[in-house]
Amino acid sequence: MDSNAKIITKNLNLTVGKLHILKDVNIAVPRNKVTVILGPSGCGKTTLLKSMNRLTDLYPEMEISGEILIDGKDILQAGTEITEIRRKMGLLSQRPYPLPMSIYKNIAYGLKINGGSRGKELGIRVEHYLRLANLWDEVKDRLREPANTLSIGQQQRLCLARGLAVDPEIILADEPTSALDPISSNAIEAQFSQLKENYTIVMVTHILRQARRIADHIIFMYLGEVIEQGPASEFFNNPKMDKTKEYLKGAFN
Amino acid sequence: MRKFKFIEEKIFRVLMFFSTVFIATALAMIIFSILHKGLPMLSWEIISQTPKGGFYFGREGGILNAIVGSFYLSVSATLLALFVSLPLALFMNIYLKRHKTLINGIRFFLDLLWGVPSIVYGAFGFTIMIYFGLRASLLAGIITVTLFIIPIMVRAMDEVFKTVPTGLYEASLSLGATRSETAYRVFLKQCYPGVITAILLAFGRGIGDAASVLFTTGFTDHIPTSLSQPTATLPLAIFFQLGAPIPEVQDRAYAAAAVLTFFILAISILARITSRKFQKHKINF
Numbered sequence: 001m002d003s004n005a006k007i008i009t010k011n012l013n014l015t016v017g018k019l020h021i022l023k024d025v026n027i028a029v030p031r032n033k034v035t036v037i038l039g040p041s042g043c044g045k046t047t048l049l050k051s052m053n054r055l056t057d058l059y060p061e062m063e064i065s066g067e068i069l070i071d072g073k074d075i076l077q078a079g080t081e082i083t084e085i086r087r088k089m090g091l092l093s094q095r096p097y098p099l100p101m102s103i104y105k106n107i108a109y110g111l112k113i114n115g116g117s118r119g120k121e122l123g124i125r126v127e128h129y130l131r132l133a134n135l136w137d138e139v140k141d142r143l144r145e146p147a148n149t150l151s152i153g154q155q156q157r158l159c160l161a162r163g164l165a166v167d168p169e170i171i172l173a174d175e176p177t178s179a180l181d182p183i184s185s186n187a188i189e190a191q192f193s194q195l196k197e198n199y200t201i202v203m204v205t206h207i208l209r210q211a212r213r214i215a216d217h218i219i220f221m222y223l224g225e226v227i228e229q230g231p232a233s234e235f236f237n238n239p240k241m242d243k244t245k246e247y248l249k250g251a252f253n
Numbered sequence: 254m255r256k257f258k259f260i261e262e263k264i265f266r267v268l269m270f271f272s273t274v275f276i277a278t279a280l281a282m283i284i285f286s287i288l289h290k291g292l293p294m295l296s297w298e299i300i301s302q303t304p305k306g307g308f309y310f311g312r313e314g315g316i317l318n319a320i321v322g323s324f325y326l327s328v329s330a331t332l333l334a335l336f337v338s339l340p341l342a343l344f345m346n347i348y349l350k351r352h353k354t355l356i357n358g359i360r361f362f363l364d365l366l367w368g369v370p371s372i373v374y375g376a377f378g379f380t381i382m383i384y385f386g387l388r389a390s391l392l393a394g395i396i397t398v399t400l401f402i403i404p405i406m407v408r409a410m411d412e413v414f415k416t417v418p419t420g421l422y423e424a425s426l427s428l429g430a431t432r433s434e435t436a437y438r439v440f441l442k443q444c445y446p447g448v449i450t451a452i453l454l455a456f457g458r459g460i461g462d463a464a465s466v467l468f469t470t471g472f473t474d475h476i477p478t479s480l481s482q483p484t485a486t487l488p489l490a491i492f493f494q495l496g497a498p499i500p501e502v503q504d505r506a507y508a509a510a511a512v513l514t515f516f517i518l519a520i521s522i523l524a525r526i527t528s529r530k531f532q533k534h535k536i537n538f
Binding site: 055057058059060083084086087090095097098099100101109110113114146147159162163166 | 353
């Protein structure tokens with residue numbers, strides 16, 4: 001098994017009633033790279049992403065089987081410390097969900113519940129993560145204002161900073177730019193390219209151009225199955241499967 | 254065909270206009286009759302003195318016993334109900350979120366309890382009272398009113414917590430928060446205005462209800478000094494005094510009605526102001 005893989009799934013199957021959403025998914029996500037899960041809408045990309053930090057638990061109708069190994073440990077096993085697993089993975093969703101509190105407290109929330117900084121140290125860390133998400137200069141004079149006063153693009157970067165603040169190893173991003181304007185989208189993409197030095201990034205998208213821009217590694221899915229996976233250059237320049245070739249030509253979307 | 258559309262529109266507009274006028278008129282007439290008969294009766298004497306000059310139907314004095322009694326009763330009952338309702342409503346929307354059948358069962362059950370007439374709660378409270386050998390007292394009234402307003406408070410809070418989007422819940426969990434941290438730090442904050450409205454709604458129902466306290470609190474001319482003493486309440490003061498054959502006593506009933514109306518008006522205004530104030534951090538989706 002590839003020792004450089006951060007996340008590995010083995011025969012992962014997920015069903016909702018009679019619907020088979022994920023079919024025998026076997027993937028390996030390389031460490032410290034941007035891995036893009038690519039595919040047309042409704043192919044199970046988001047479900048695969050959410051199963052990685054077991055947010056699928058929230059949906060009782062989803063039945064899941066197989067293995068998801070994170071650093072070699074199967075997180076689907078009973079008795080897994082689920083809060084700890086989730087802390088290890090920051091989540092960016094399709095639209096930003098800032099917490100109903102001030103900008104400052106949005107970042108401090110994760111730091112506080114994971115036991116840790118107080119007082120002055122907390123302030124320093126909040127600033128650090130806001131800078132990391134490239135938001136500090138825009139919000140430094142309004143830290144006490146409610147997070148809902150930020151623009152959508154700023155809110156998404158706030159969510160990124162908030163996710164980074166709990167010191168994760170993995171960032172899961174579910175079409176993080178779909179609600180954003182082009183400038184904010186670029187800002188997020190640029191962030192990812194920098195952050196991959198220290199984090200493993202998994203991003204879901206159905207935008208081919210975006211995948212070309214930032215992906216190091218591609219997992220291409222179609223109707224719940226993984227069709228092809230591998231390094232991005234190989235995937236785009238030398239696709240092996242017919243479905244991939246069709247998709248890259250824009251035969252379906 | 255096109256013409257029909259406009260006729261339809263017109264009919265419904267007229268219909269809506271008249272139903273609005275109908276409701277507004279009814280409300281205005283109720284308030285007018287309360288104020289017309291109650292306001293002239295209101296004076297410092299009447300709200301600062303207990304009834305005097307004879308047992309129950311004395312001609313002198315005021316309704317202080319009922320004002321204080323109602324206040325004791327509904328504030329205590331609302332606080333007690335809050336300690337049960339808030340955790341229950343949060344539990345339903347966080348821990349039981351997955352169990353759709355169970356949660357729908359609970360909602361159905363609470364809706365049934367909401368619909369049960371308050372006199373039935375009164376009778377139930379009376380049975381409990383006898384079982385424990387309690388006399389008609391402030392304590393028995395508080396317990397009965399608490400039971401009576403819990404379903405109202407839980408369901409009102411539940412409806413608010415239901416609106417919290419799954420994405421916000423997921424966001425908090427993804428940061429490593431437990432479910433109870435998410436409940437008290439995220440759900441409560443997002444729903445602050447709605448929770449306050451729910452509390453005040455339940456308080457309003459509690460203070461205005463006569464039937465649930467009819468058997469359980471008794472009635473007295475005095476202000477209770479302990480939980481085991483009977484107490485008067487404003488709704489019961491209206492009920493008993495309006496039925497009295499003595500005009501002075503009847504006038505006191507109208508004064509009590511005016512005071513009760515002011516109370517409820519004040520609560521509604523307070524609810525509006527506080528919910529606007531706590532709206533600040535709410536995320537609009």
